[in-house]
Amino acid sequence: MLSVIEYHLSAYSILRMRSVISIGLSVLVFAAMMVSFQVTEATAQNACFERGALIKHLNGKFDEAPIAAGLAANGSVLEVFTSPDGVTWTIVLTQPDGATCVMASGESWMGIPLPKKGKVS
Numbered sequence: 001m002l003s004v005i006e007y008h009l010s011a012y013s014i015l016r017m018r019s020v021i022s023i024g025l026s027v028l029v030f031a032a033m034m035v036s037f038q039v040t041e042a043t044a045q046n047a048c049f050e051r052g053a054l055i056k057h058l059n060g061k062f063d064e065a066p067i068a069a070g071l072a073a074n075g076s077v078l079e080v081f082t083s084p085d086g087v088t089w090t091i092v093l094t095q096p097d098g099a100t101c102v103m104a105s106g107e108s109w110m111g112i113p114l115p116k117k118g119k120v121s
Contacts, residue, residue, distance in 0.1 A: 065082070
């Protein structure tokens with residue numbers, strides 16, 4: 001039979017072990033959250049390439065060519081590339097410093113014809 005002192009020491013060591021395990025689990029959860037945050041941040045960044053190489057890749061692998069372009073107020077050029085059948089599309093932004101970044105890409109592009117002048121619906 002345990003004496004009162006042995007019982008309290010035993011209970012104290014169990015509580016201490018639980019707190020060590022709890023702290024360890026908290027550190028692991030925090031580390032896992034930080035790693036997942038960093039992965040999310042890394043994947044959220046746009047992929048940037050040399051413009052000529054990117055256009056060659058889009059044309060060679062996906063048969064994509066530019067179908068639309070626009071000039072932004074900051075001097076960047078936004079382009080939409082799509083395959084002839086619309087199966088794939090890519091939106092590219094070329095910044096004034098020459099960096100060309102893929103902003104979005106996907107499948108099932110559907111062009112929408114411009115309305116004739118004077119016929120806004």
